[in-house]
Every structure is written in structure tokens, then in C-alpha cells.
Amino acid sequence: VVKVSRTRRRTQNRRGEGEKLRGDIVAAATELLEETGSEDAITLRGVARQVGITAPSVYGHFDNVDAIVMAVVGDAFEELEVALADALDDQGDTSSAEARLRAVCRAYLDFARESPQRYRVMFRRHRTGPNAMSAPRPAPDLLGGRAFGLLVDAVGGSADPGGLGHAVTDATVLWVAIHGYASLLDAVPAFPWPEPDDLLDTLIQRLVPRRT
Amino acid sequence: VVKVSRTRRRTQNRRGEGEKLRGDIVAAATELLEETGSEDAITLRGVARQVGITAPSVYGHFDNVDAIVMAVVGDAFEELEVALADALDDQGDTSSAEARLRAVCRAYLDFARESPQRYRVMFRRHRTGPNAMSAPRPAPDLLGGRAFGLLVDAVGGSADPGGLGHAVTDATVLWVAIHGYASLLDAVPAFPWPEPDDLLDTLIQRLVPRRT
């Protein structure tokens, strides 16, 4: 373990800029999580060290370490949502509903593979804060609700309005499967996995019945 | 936090019965995990307290706390395998291949729901030990290999021998989906889940193409 960060310095924020530190703390916690690969590494003193401040300074912005983790998770869900939205935007309006659905699913899997530690923490059971993915309809106040909404939309793409419940069900089973895939890819890398895209396509094809 | 366990006593094992303590340590660690709901609760001193011995006594049986966790995980995989095998036995030979497959999947999900903390730790990324579910073919030396083998058999039930690769693929996507379902049920209880059996049946029906 390298102690380089111990000597890190930082100039004090000016008056009225105290809120900057809050962002730095969350960023440091995120960095600590992704780099060490363990949620346990997110410790009040560890985060303070990473930011370059003393431990008590954290209390000005967070009540405890759980609040920091929840902020990390909140940011991660926002980032996931943006990633899914961007994937849809990249497809444009000319793409088929199938292509758009694949793009969303791929973006979801990519996010999980690129930030495996954050993804894992996002779907841990949390003691505090709103539960992730708590509502199928877009519920901006609930973590992951909007991301799930994008998935529902993509699944329901060309579905008739009467089939909305159908889209929610399809999105749920698809979410479950992709989440399982992402989790196991991370947890059991030694398993003889097929090509990632192949398995993802198989899941989509089988779980989302063609509407033709 | 109750400290009742601090006063727990235990009579020393007789000569040659030192190995009994090993089992007690693993059992205590399992208990600690399921009751507190956190892997962090499995601590060398905590386990010793739970067993009723002093901390240094653990070193006679395990090198470190990771080794204890690996033993807990090993036992859990054995238990999972037995649960799946029992489910198949209960079905008998007269049942249809579909019924047998459903029984295995249901047993898997039941295990995860009844021991959520253990299940979670089974599929964490572990630093040491063999990786879980590392081989599709029955590989007794690999954690979960036999359990996966049972799933492959159940999926391949009435398949012709030429379709073995098919069965492995089907079992993989099914495992991925059921694992995702089990994980999310635990992590996001607030999500408006459909009836557990309904979603499980949907997954099986869609992911394992009928062989008729």
C-alpha cells in the first residue's frame, strides 16, 4: 500500500465555495471504490486522506460514511441514466426498435463492465436512502427509476398503447437477466463465458418476444 | 448490540477431537453472517466470541479470516447442490422434463431467498480459492460446478445427445437470469415485483426453448 496520498495538500476553499469540497469528497470516495475494489475502502479517514483534508472536515458535508456512499451511488445512477439516454440518442430516430433496444442493453452492460465496483455497490442492499429501481414508471425521486423507464420505453418501442403492462413485464425480466449477467461476469470471470455480445443478444431475443 | 455471547463457555475438546472446533468456527461464522446480514461481521474475534473461545485459538484451524469465509462459502455450495439434487429426487422419474427443470430452478431460487446473505457472499468476487461455477461440466473440485451440472442436465432433459452444447448455453442464460432475479429480489425489495413463481416461470419458458 502506497502512502503517497498522505502528503497531498490542498488550498482551502474561499468563502462561499465550501460546497466544492462536497463534490471532491464524493469524487474521492468514487475513486477509492473503483481503485481498491472494495466498499470497505470507503472510510471517513481514507476519503479525507484522498481529498487532502483532515478527517473532521468531512462532517461539515456528510453526517457519516454511509451518506458519502449514498452520494456515490446517486451519482452512479445518474451516470447510468445518461449512458442509456446517450445510447438511444446515438441511434437516432431512423433505427429500428430492435436496434434501439439492443443499444440500451449494451450500454447498460458496458456501464457495469467499465465500473464494476460502483455497479456492485449500486445494487447492494442499502440501509439508508431510497431503494434502487423502486418504481417501474419514471419516478425521478427514486434511484434508477428513470433508467428503468428508458428500458421500458425501449422494450415497448413499437408496442401498442394497450400493451404497456406487457412492456413493463418484458423490461423487468430483461433487467433481471442483464443484471445477473453483469454480476456474474464480474464475480465469476473464470466461467467459460461465450462472447459477451452473443449472450446479451440471446437474452434479448428470447426475453423480449417479437412484436411483428 | 447484545453482549450475551461474551459470557458463553465451552468445555475444551478432548485429545484428538480438536477438529470439532473447526466445524464450530465455520458454523459460528455462518450464523454471524446470516444474522447480522453483513460479511464484515465475520471477524476473527467475533467468530471466536460466538464460538466461546479466545481469538488465538482460531489460528490452530484457519490461517486468517478469509479462509473461514471460504469454508462458509464451500459449505454453502455443497448445501445448494444438495438442495437441487433433492428437488430432482422429489420429482422422481415419472415427471416431465419441464417439471424437473422447474423444480431445480425453484430450489435454486428458494435457497437464495432463504439464505440471502450466504448467497450474496457465494457470488462475491473472492480473492482466494477456486472461482465459483468455474466449469460447465461437472467439476467436483470447483465451487458450484456440480450444481451447474445439475442445471445443465435438467435443461438438457429430453434433448438429443447432439444438443449438449445447446443445453450448456441454455443453462448458462437461465443461471444468469435466475441469479439476477435472486440478487435483485434481495437488493431491491421495494421494486413492484410480480409473484415470484410467475416471474420464474416466465424466465424458464422464454429462456429454454421447448423441445417438442
Place this chain on the structure above:
DNA sequence: TGTACATCAGTGAACGCGCGTTCACTGATGTAC
């Protein structure tokens, strides 16, 4: 049958460490007059 002794299955005290949390404080920065 008795007894010395090796060994087994642990104990008890001690250590250094990083942690969360508290408390009084400090020094730069703006603001009122």
C-alpha cells in the same frame, strides 16, 4: 498397577493499528461602519 512425561487444545496478556468522533482552535476572507 503406578508414575513420569510428551502432547494436545487451547488461554491470557499484550502490542500496534486504523477507525469514528469530540473539542477547542486558527487563519484567511469578506462586510459594516
Place this chain on the structure above:
DNA sequence: TGTACATCAGTGAACGCGCGTTCACTGATGTAC
């Protein structure tokens, strides 16, 4: 334009805690003679 002062954004020292790990030890149990 100058200056006293409140406030902001933190600091530095200290505390008690549970942890992993070490070390010398102890007392019951079996065994050799």
C-alpha cells in the same frame, strides 16, 4: 479609505474501540515404561 469584527472553512490533538497478531503459558489427557 481604513479598520474592527463576524464568519467561513477548515486544522490538530486527543479519546476510546475493536481489530489482527504475537508470545509465553497452562492444565487436562493419553502413553511409555
